[in-house]
Structure formats: C-alpha cells, structure tokens
Amino acid sequence: MITNVHANERPSRFLKSRIENFAEALAFFTPMPQRQVAFLLQIDFWDWEMDEILYAVSNFGDREQAWRLSGRTADDLLGSQGILLRAKTRKSYGAAVQVTKVVAPLVDLRNLVDQWNDLVARCEALLDRGEIEKTLIVGGKVLQDLSKYRKTLTP
Numbered sequence: 001m002i003t004n005v006h007a008n009e010r011p012s013r014f015l016k017s018r019i020e021n022f023a024e025a026l027a028f029f030t031p032m033p034q035r036q037v038a039f040l041l042q043i044d045f046w047d048w049e050m051d052e053i054l055y056a057v058s059n060f061g062d063r064e065q066a067w068r069l070s071g072r073t074a075d076d077l078l079g080s081q082g083i084l085l086r087a088k089t090r091k092s093y094g095a096a097v098q099v100t101k102v103v104a105p106l107v108d109l110r111n112l113v114d115q116w117n118d119l120v121a122r123c124e125a126l127l128d129r130g131e132i133e134k135t136l137i138v139g140g141k142v143l144q145d146l147s148k149y150r151k152t153l154t155p
Contacts, residue, residue, distance in 0.1 A: 011105035012064075015057060019108045022053060026115050036123045043123075047149055050116055053109070054151065060104040067102065069093075113151045120149050 025046075029039040039046065069077070071093045075085055085093075124146045135142045 009101045009103045012102050016105045019112050030119050040123050057104045057109050064102050120146050
C-alpha cells in the first residue's frame with residue numbers, strides 16, 4: 001500500500017503492517033460467495049478487529065507525542081501514574097530520541113475502509129430480500145441490510 005508522507009515523516013510501521021495484514025484477510029474473503037458466507041459467520045469478530053484498527057489510527061497522534069516529550073515531562077507524566085524512573089534514564093530520554101516524525105498511515109486506512117465496505121456490500125448482495133420481507137411482516141427480527149457494519153473515516 002502507498003502512504004503519502006513528507007520527507008521528514010514516516011508511517012508507523014506497526015499500524016501499516018496491521019492494516020496490510022487485515023487487508024490481506026479481507027482480500028481472502030472477497031472473491032467468492034462461499035468465502036463471503038464464512039466472513040458473515042464471523043462478521044462480529046472482523047467488525048471488532050476493524051474497529052480496533054480505526055481506534056488505533058484515530059488516537060495515534062497522542063501516542064506519537066510520547067517520542068517528543070522532554071525527560072522531565074515524561075518523568076512527570078509517568079510519576080502521575082505511579083511509575084518512577086531512575087535519574088539516568090530520565091535524563092537520557094527526550095525529543096532527540098525520535099528525529100523522524102512518525103505518522104498514522106491514513107491513505108492505507110482509507111483504502112482499507114473502502115475494501116471493508118466493498119466486502120460488506122458483496123455480502124449484502126447475498127441477502128434474500130424476499131425472505132427478509134416475509135420475516136418482517138410476521139414480526140420477526142432480521143437485519144434488513146448490513147449497514148451497521150459499514151465504516152466511515154472521521155476527520
């Protein structure tokens with residue numbers, strides 16, 4: 001996957017790898033209806049995994065700031081959590097530890113969301129609209145579509 005970053009930035013290797021691995025799993029399910037049925041049988045698991053990726057990317061900026069803190073600020077933040085550092089460790093830690101800014105792989109995430117929504121749409125095409133209508137008429141509870149599984153990116 002291609003990620004647009006500036007020369008002094010690089011995408012998070014961890015998030016990029018996580019997105020790429022998840023994209024491979026989605027690609028496995030996409031081409032055949034039999035695999036799409038298997039996906040539907042596991043959709044709550046995959047939906048949870050997708051939400052975890054979205055969450056990890058959405059708050060990545062906060063975590064990235066940890067590389068930019070001075071030793072004293074880091075020590076204060078850790079101390080507020082009851083974690084006390086040795087003075088030598090505190091003095092050696094600082095913003096110079098990470099020269100290249102690490103950014104979330106947003107282009108990759110957008111592509112993953114598109115891939116996810118495409119797979120959900122393919123699975124939705126497998127639904128039996130006639131049976132859904134009959135079930136609803138007699139008061140049964142069924143999903144009319146898979147819209148609750150679609151994902152969007154929030155700025």
